[in-house]
Amino acid sequence: MASVSHPRILVFSTTNISDPGIDLAGSRHLHYPASVFTLSVPCSSAVRPGWIVDALEHGFDGVFVAADGDECALLADCNQRTARLVSLAQAQLTELGIAPQRVTMAALCSVCAEPFVNHMREFSAKLAALDPAVHAA
Amino acid sequence: MTQKRRIGVFICHCGGNISDYVDVAAVREAVSDMGEVAFAETSMFACSDGTQQDMIRRIEEENLDGLVVASCSPKLHLTTFRGVSRRAGLNPFQYTQVNIREQCSWAHTDDRVGATQKATGLVRGAVARTAQSSALVPLPVETTPASLVVGGGVTGLRAAIGLADLGLDVHLVERAEQLGGQVASLGATFPDQREGRAMIDELLSELDARAHIAVHTESTITAKSGSFGNYDVTLQGPNGQSVTTRVGSIVVATGAASYVPEPGEFGFGLAGVVTLEDFTRGIESHAGRLHFRGQPVRTVVYVYCVGSRQENGNEYCSKYCCSAAVHASVEAADLDPAVRQYHLYRDIRTYGRHELSYEASRRRGSVYLKYADDDPPVVEMGEGGRLRVLTTDRLTESTPLQIDADVVVLVTGLVPQQNAELTSLLHLPLGSDGFYSEIHPKLRPVETVVDGVLIAGTCQAPKTISESVASGLAAVTQSGAMLMRGVAELDPQVAVVDHDACTWCGACAAVCPYEAISHQVISARDVAVIDPTVCKGCGGCVSYCEAGAIDLLGNTDAQVRALIENLVEVRA
Ligand SMILES: Cc1cc2nc3c(=O)[nH]c(=O)nc-3n(C[C@H](O)[C@H](O)[C@H](O)COP(=O)(O)OP(=O)(O)OC[C@H]3O[C@@H](n4cnc5c(N)ncnc54)[C@H](O)[C@@H]3O)c2cc1C
Numbered sequence: 190m191a192s193v194s195h196p197r198i199l200v201f202s203t204t205n206i207s208d209p210g211i212d213l214a215g216s217r218h219l220h221y222p223a224s225v226f227t228l229s230v231p232c233s234s235a236v237r238p239g240w241i242v243d244a245l246e247h248g249f250d251g252v253f254v255a256a257d258g259d260e261c262a263l264l265a266d267c268n269q270r271t272a273r274l275v276s277l278a279q280a281q282l283t284e285l286g287i288a289p290q291r292v293t294m295a296a297l298c299s300v301c302a303e304p305f306v307n308h309m310r311e312f313s314a315k316l317a318a319l320d321p322a323v324h325a326a
Numbered sequence: 327m328t329q330k331r332r333i334g335v336f337i338c339h340c341g342g343n344i345s346d347y348v349d350v351a352a353v354r355e356a357v358s359d360m361g362e363v364a365f366a367e368t369s370m371f372a373c374s375d376g377t378q379q380d381m382i383r384r385i386e387e388e389n390l391d392g393l394v395v396a397s398c399s400p401k402l403h404l405t406t407f408r409g410v411s412r413r414a415g416l417n418p419f420q421y422t423q424v425n426i427r428e429q430c431s432w433a434h435t436d437d438r439v440g441a442t443q444k445a446t447g448l449v450r451g452a453v454a455r456t457a458q459s460s461a462l463v464p465l466p467v468e469t470t471p472a473s474l475v476v477g478g479g480v481t482g483l484r485a486a487i488g489l490a491d492l493g494l495d496v497h498l499v500e501r502a503e504q505l506g507g508q509v510a511s512l513g514a515t516f517p518d519q520r521e522g523r524a525m526i527d528e529l530l531s532e533l534d535a536r537a538h539i540a541v542h543t544e545s546t547i548t549a550k551s552g553s554f555g556n557y558d559v560t561l562q563g564p565n566g567q568s569v570t571t572r573v574g575s576i577v578v579a580t581g582a583a584s585y586v587p588e589p590g591e592f593g594f595g596l597a598g599v600v601t602l603e604d605f606t607r608g609i610e611s612h613a614g615r616l617h618f619r620g621q622p623v624r625t626v627v628y629v630y631c632v633g634s635r636q637e638n639g640n641e642y643c644s645k646y647c648c649s650a651a652v653h654a655s656v657e658a659a660d661l662d663p664a665v666r667q668y669h670l671y672r673d674i675r676t677y678g679r680h681e682l683s684y685e686a687s688r689r690r691g692s693v694y695l696k697y698a699d700d701d702p703p704v705v706e707m708g709e710g711g712r713l714r715v716l717t718t719d720r721l722t723e724s725t726p727l728q729i730d731a732d733v734v735v736l737v738t739g740l741v742p743q744q745n746a747e748l749t750s751l752l753h754l755p756l757g758s759d760g761f762y763s764e765i766h767p768k769l770r771p772v773e774t775v776v777d778g779v780l781i782a783g784t785c786q787a788p789k790t791i792s793e794s795v796a797s798g799l800a801a802v803t804q805s806g807a808m809l810m811r812g813v814a815e816l817d818p819q820v821a822v823v824d825h826d827a828c829t830w831c832g833a834c835a836a837v838c839p840y841e842a843i844s845h846q847v848i849s850a851r852d853v854a855v856i857d858p859t860v861c862k863g864c865g866g867c868v869s870y871c872e873a874g875a876i877d878l879l880g881n882t883d884a885q886v887r888a889l890i891e892n893l894v895e896v897r898a
C-alpha cells in the first residue's frame with residue numbers, strides 16, 4: 190500500500206458539483222497536500238456514516254464531506270441530509286473513542302477551486318494539531 | 327463471486343501531463359502485485375485510437391471482467407472508456423476511471439513523491455472497487471411519441487412547432503387566456519426592432535398549420551404519474567373539465583415574471599415613475615415630439631439594475647435589461663431626436679452585438695452616468711409636478727447632479743414565476759435563486775435530473791428571446807433523441823433493497839422525494855421496493871435504513887468500503 194504522509198484526508202465529493210471544483214483546483218495547479226484523496230458519490234447525502242468511520246479506521250486522519258449546497262440537482266434538502274449523516278458518524282466515532290472533529294463538512298461548488306484548497310490547508314492544520322493516534326488511548 | 331476477478335489496468339502518461347509529476351512506472355509496479363490484477367500497463371495517451379484498439383484486444387484476449395484506466399477526469403473520458411468496454415464485450419459498469427491528472431499530478435506538481443504515492447493509492451483503491459463491481463444493464467423502456475409543453479410563451483410556442491415537425495404529438499398548456507407570454511406585450515425588441523406581437527403572431531400561424539398540436543389555454547397540470555417515456559398528465563381547463571393524456575417527455579417553458587418595484591423604490595408610485603415595460607408600451611410620436619401616455623416628454627431618466635444585482639435580494643444580473651433599456655432609448659430618440667435622455671447605471675452590460683445599440687444610443691445623444699452601488703440615485707417629486715432625480719456620476723466628479731425629468735424609467739429585471747404547484751408536481755429542481763436548474767449549465771443545459779422532463783427559456787434564468795428560443799429548440803432535440811427510437815435506456819445505477827434485510831419500517835419511503843419507494847408483500851414479508859424507472863440514484867435514502875438494507879448500484883457498500891480500505895496503509 191502507499192505510505193502516504195500525514196495528516197491524510199479523505200474527501201467525499203459529488204460527481205456533478207464539487208468534483209468539477211476540485212478538478213479546477215488541479216487544472217489551475219493550485220497546490221494542496223498530496224495526502225488528500227477524493228472519492229466521488231452522486232450526492233453528498235448518499236454517504237453512509239459507516240464509510241466515514243471506516244476511513245478513520247483504515248489509515249485516514251480526517252474526513253471532509255463536500256456538501257452540494259444549494260446547487261444539488263438531485264435533492265433540494267441535501268445539506269440537511271448531509272449534516273444529519275455527519276452527526277450520525279460523529280456519534281459513532283465518539284463511542285469508538287475517535288475525536289468527532291476528525292469529520293467536517295462544508296459546501297463546495299463546481300467552481301470552488303480556491304475554497305477547496307483553503308479548506309484542505311485549514312483542515313490539515315487542525316488535524317496536525319490533534320493527537321496522531323486516531324483512537325484515543 | 328467465487329472466481330478471482332481478472333482486471334486490466336492502464337496508467338496514462340498523458341504526454342507528460344501525468345508522467346512529469348507522477349512516476350507512472352512505479353505506480354504500475356505497485357499495483358501489479360494485487361491478486362485481481364491480470365496485467366498493468368502504462369501508455370503515452372490512453373485515449374488515442376491506437377491504445378483504445380489495444381485495450382479492446384487485451385480485454386478480449388485476457389478475458390477480463392474488470393477494467394481500470396488511470397488518466398484524466400471522468401468528465402472527459404468516462405464515456406470514452408465505457409465505450410471501449412462495451413465494444414470489447416465487457417460490461418461498461420465494470421470499468422472504473424481514476425483521476426490522476428486533475429486530482430493528482432496537476433494538483434501536486436510540487437511533490438513528485440507525494441503525487442506518486444497518492445496515484446498508487448488511488449489505483450489500488452480502484453482495483454479493489456472494481457473487483458466488487460457487478461454487470462449492470464440499462465433498463466429499456468418503450469416510450470410514447472408525444473410531448474407536453476408547459477407554457478405558451480415564445481419558448482414554448484417554438485418548441486411545440488419543433489416537436490410537431492419531428493412527428494411527435496404535442497399538447498401545449500398555457501395558464502393564461504392568450505398564448506404569447508411576455509413577448510406578446512413587447513413593442514419593438516432588440517436587436518432587430520421586430521415587434522414582439524408580430525413575432526408571436528407569426529408563431530401562432532405556424533402553430534395553426536400543424537394538426538398534431540393540441541392547444542389548452544386557461545389550463546394547468548393537476549396530476550402527473552408514471553415514469554420516463556410514459557408520463558400520464560392530467561390537464562384542467564377553465565370550466566374545471568379535465569383530460570388525461572400520455573406523453574413521453576415534458577418541456578417546461580413557464581418563463582419568468584417582471585420584477586415589480588416596492589412602493590417608494592426609486593420613487594415608484596409617483597406619477598411618471600414607470601417600469602421599462604410600461605414605458606416601451608406607452609411611447610409614441612405626435613407631431614415629431616415624444617409622448618408617453620399622451621403627454622409630451624422632454625427629459626427621460628433611466629435607472630438601471632432595479633431589482634437585480636442586489637446584495638440581499640436578487641443577486642443575479644437579469645441580462646436582458648441593459649440591452650432593452652438602451653434599445654428603448656434609441657427608439658425614443660428616433661421618434662424625437664430632441665428628447666434628452668439620461669441613463670443612471672452601475673455597469674452597462676450590452677454584451678455581444680448589443681454593444682452596437684449602446685453605440686447607437688450614445689450617438690443619438692443619450693448621456694450615461696455611473697452611480698455607485700452604495701450611493702443610488704434618489705427620485706422625488708419636485709416643484710410644479712416634475713420629477714427630480716439626484717445622482718452622482720462616479721466617472722467625472724463627485725458633485726451631486728440634479729435632473730428634472732418628465733418620466734423616470736425603472737429598468738427592472740426578471741424574477742422567478744410563482745409556480746409552487748407545478749414545481750412540486752413535476753419534482754422540478756429549484757436553484758437558490760428560485761429559477762429551475764439544469765443538470766449541467768454547459769454540457770446538459772436543458773435536462774433536469776428527472777428523465778424526460780426538460781426546461782427551457784426564462785424559467786431557467788433570465789435570457790433574451792434568441793437565447794430562450796435556442797434552449798427551447800435544444801429541448802426539442804433532446805425530446806427527439808429520447809422518443810424517436812421508441813425505446814429509451816435508463817441509468818441502471820439506482821438504489822436496490824435487500825428484501826431479506828428489510829423490516830419495512832418505512833423510513834426510506836418517507837425520505838425519497840421522488841416517491842420511488844413503495845410497500846409490497848414479497849414471499850409473505852412486508853418489504854420496501856424501489857422502482858428503478860423512478861429512482862434517480864441520489865442515494866439519499868441509503869443512510870436512513872437502520873437495517874442497512876439499501877445499496878446504491880455502482881456505489882455499493884462493498885465497492886466503497888473496498889476502495890476506502892485500499893487507499894492508504896494503516897499507521898502501525
Ligand atoms: C420589459 C421586457 C423587455 C424585454 N425586451 C426584450 C427584447 O427587446 N429582446 C429580447 O431578446 N428579449 C427581451 N426580453 C426578454 C424576453 O421577454 C424573454 O426572453 C422571453 O419572454 C422568454 O420567453 P419564455 O417563453 O421563456 O417565457 P415567457 O414569455 O415568460 O412565457 C412563459 C409562459 O408560460 C406560462 N406559464 C407560466 N406558468 C405556467 C403554468 N404553471 N402552467 C401553464 N402555463 C404557465 C405563462 O403564462 C407564459 O405565457 C424582455 C423582457 C422584458 C420583461
Ligand code: SF4
Pocket residue numbers: 823827828829830831832833834835853854870871872873874875876
Ligand atoms: S428503511 Fe430499510 S428496513 Fe426500512 S423499509 Fe426501507 S429498506 Fe426496509
Ligand code: SF4
Pocket residue numbers: 820821837838839840841842843856860861862863864865866867868
Ligand atoms: S436513491 Fe434517491 S431516488 Fe432512489 S429511492 Fe433512494 S431517495 Fe429515492
